[in-house]
Amino acid sequence: EGQLERMMDALHDGEQEADRRARRQRLHHAMHLVHEARKAAEERAKEESAAREEAKKAAEERAAGKGAAPEKAGPEAGKASEERAKEESAAQEKARKASEDKTAEKSAAPEKAGALPRKRQRRPRRTRPPRRALPRKADERDAEKRAAPEKAGQESGEASEERTAEKSA
Structure with a gap:
């Protein structure tokens, strides 16, 4: 009987170790996913700020170009304005896509968090009761x-x- 009990204990310990290993692996995987998501968000933020800067520069150039437009009354002036309009629309499109990606990531994050299988809740160890106030x-x-x-x-x-x-x- 003693040998059987020892074998059962060893088996139980092995199961606990495997559970610990699996839990640790899941934790590391989740941490990795969070790290990747954070890197992607930072990259998107950089792209958005660059797009904003480009849009700002384009607006400044347009403001400066308006004063020079009457002098340039010719086919080249029309081309330049078309080019600026294309650049601006491209920058706006880029910013819109980046914001859509961000919202998609926010909505997808809770699903990832809940995807891990839940362990059964163990009852916490009994601790001393909290101290009572004076009467x-x-x-x-x-x-x-x-x-x-x-x-x-x-x-x-x-x-x-x-x-x-x-x-x-």
Whole structure:
């Protein structure tokens, strides 16, 4: 029987070790996915900021170009404005796609988090109960002592006088 118990214990320990290993592997995999998602989000943020900068520059060039447009009244001026319009629309499209990707990632993230199989909940170890507050009566007594220290001093002085009178008598 002892040998059988030892074998069962060893088997149980092996199962626990395998569970621990699997849990650790799942954790590392989840951490890896989070890391990749964060890198992708940072990359997208960089692209968005670059697209914003390009749009800003294009707007500034357009503002500067408006003053020069009457002088350039010719076929080249039309080409330049068309080119700027194309660049601007491309930048806007890029920014829109990036924001769509971000929203898609946000909606997909909770699904990934819930995809891991749930382990059965073990009952936590019994710990000592939380400390209770002092009873209300004690709090009230403390408040009375703090509120009237003069009275207490006078009473104790009178009581000590009475005691000394009793001792001498």
